Amino acid sequence: MRVFAVAEIRLGELDPVSVELLNLANSVKGDGKSEAVVIGKDVGSFAEELAKYADVVWKIEDDSLENYNPELYADVLLQLFEKEKPDLILFPNSSRGAELAPLVASKLNAPIATDVVGVDVKDGIKVSRYIFQGKLMVDIMLKKAECYVLTVRQGVFKEGEETNGEIVDAGIKPKVTPRREFVGIIEPEVGEVDISQADIIVSVGRGIEDASNIELAEELAKLLGGVVAGSRPVIDNGWLPKDRQVGISGKTVKPKLYLALGISGAFQHVMGMKDSELIIAINKDPEAPIFGVAHYGVVGDLFEIVPVLIEKLQKIKG
Known part of the structure; x- marks a missing residue:
């Protein structure tokens, strides 16, 4: 089957998703x-990066596409999909994908599923997604x-092989005059790290007791x-910023090491980290x-165990 992935460029960078x-x-x-x-203006470097993972990369370039506009982006995508089925x-x-996907689906009369975390194509298209705030x-x-x-949840499909494909200039330009006008970008508060891309995460839960203990x-x-993340109670208390939350209502992570400190393991949290390569819980x-999901577990007081770990690591590092 021909599977098209619509890349996303944000603030001049290719989003890892x-x-x-x-x-x-x-x-x-x-x-x-x-x-x-x-899609964008002068996207050659992004196309080269994508070509490492795609059989074909379609470039759609125009000055009018420099900044995201749903009407223009949907228009050029539909032109491409009219020629290449x-x-x-x-x-x-994402916010962008959640806007573009229904626009494209409605024009193509295509079924749509959002926020999927699994796809099976053995007998038709079957997708997996969470409902009831992640409870099921x-x-x-x-x-x-x-x-x-489909719109796909970030942080779920992080594993893959390089393919080294070809880059094709689609030769497509917008044909519509948009009703919206780009005014400017108001950047959100920039987090220090993106936990969804971290290889090592030390995550804290209610058992950390107080913000000062973080x-x-x-x-x-x-x-x-590594980087520090947290469960929902920690974020709700304001001890860590929202972009550090792991779980259904936060981010899905798949690090090489997930160290859970004082985290009980509510379903909503576990669904956001259960696919980590190595999970150690205290x-x-x-x-x-x-x-139940940890590969190794320590039953004990984190305030007694973590200082010992720190001391041992300091000695190893000299």
């Missing part, structure tokens, strides 16, 4: 092709159609070369659900 879409595309394409679409179109489940995961079989549109986790994370409660 673009590669994740291609990882998914490559896993479901079968004997077909993974095809990236990159897709079987499956993937968008990031459901499998949804989309009705049979010529084309399907310094302990920060010291441990620094020695490990909790006083031997019945804490986090031990």
Whole structure:
């Protein structure tokens, strides 16, 4: 099948979710092709990066496409899909993807599923997504159609192989006059790190007890070369910024090491980190659900155990 992944450029940089879409595309394409679409002004460097993971990269360039405009972007995408018939179109489940995907799907009369975390193409298109604020995961079989549109959750499809594909200039320009006008960008508060891309995460839960104690986790994370994140209670208390939240209502992470300190392991949190390569949990409660997903667990007081870990790491590092 021909699987198109619509890349996303934000503030002059290629969003890593673009590669994740291609990882998914490559896993479901079968004997077909993974095809990236990159839209903007002077997107050659982004196309080269995407070509490492796609069989084909379609460049759509024009001065009017320098800044995101849903009407222009939908127009050029539909022009491309009129010439190059897709079987499956993937968008990031971002604010931009959530706007563009329905526009494209409605014009193509294509079934759409949003915020998917799994895709099965063995017998039609079946997707997995969470409902009821992450309390349940459901499998949804989309009705049979010529084309399907999905928005994909970031941080889920981080594993993939390089393919080294070709870059093609689509030769497409916008044909519509947009009703919206780009005025400017109001940048959000910039977080220090993107936890969804971190290889090592030290995550704290309610057991950290107070904001001042997070310094302990920060010291441990620094020695490990990682970053600090937290469960929802920590974020709700204002002890860490929202962009550090792991879980259904936060970010999905798949680090090489996830060290959970004082985290009970509520379902909503576990769904955001269960696919980490190595999970180590420290909790006083031997019945804490986090031990159900941890590869290694320590039943004990984090305030006794973490200082010992820090001391050992300091000695190893000299």
